Amino acid sequence: MKDKLLNWLNLILVADVFLVFLSFGWLAIAVFGHSVGVPLGLDLWYKLWQPLFTPALGVLMGGAILSALVSQISKRLNSN
Numbered sequence: 159m160k161d162k163l164l165n166w167l168n169l170i171l172v173a174d175v176f177l178v179f180l181s182f183g184w185l186a187i188a189v190f191g192h193s194v195g196v197p198l199g200l201d202l203w204y205k206l207w208q209p210l211f212t213p214a215l216g217v218l219m220g221g222a223i224l225s226a227l228v229s230q231i232s233k234r235l236n237s238n
Contacts, residue, residue, distance in 0.1 A: 171221045174214055181211045
């Protein structure tokens with residue numbers, strides 16, 4: 159049961175990491191486009207910041223902490 163939970167958690171975290179990297183790439187490209195006067199979706203990115211990207215960052219940080227805690231607890235229980 160624990161292994162299945164950790165596998166699902168890791169799968170969700172990997173997908174979330176790709177979402178965060180893609181959003182950062184989009185932001186970098188949109189800021190560059192904005193600086194040269196080409197609209198590349200910076201306004202849309204700003205609209206999606208609060209409902210999509212902020213929770214994705216929170217899930218990533220929380221999941222990483224949870225994964226580390228579960229690993230440490232599992233390691234200590236297995237050593238006894």
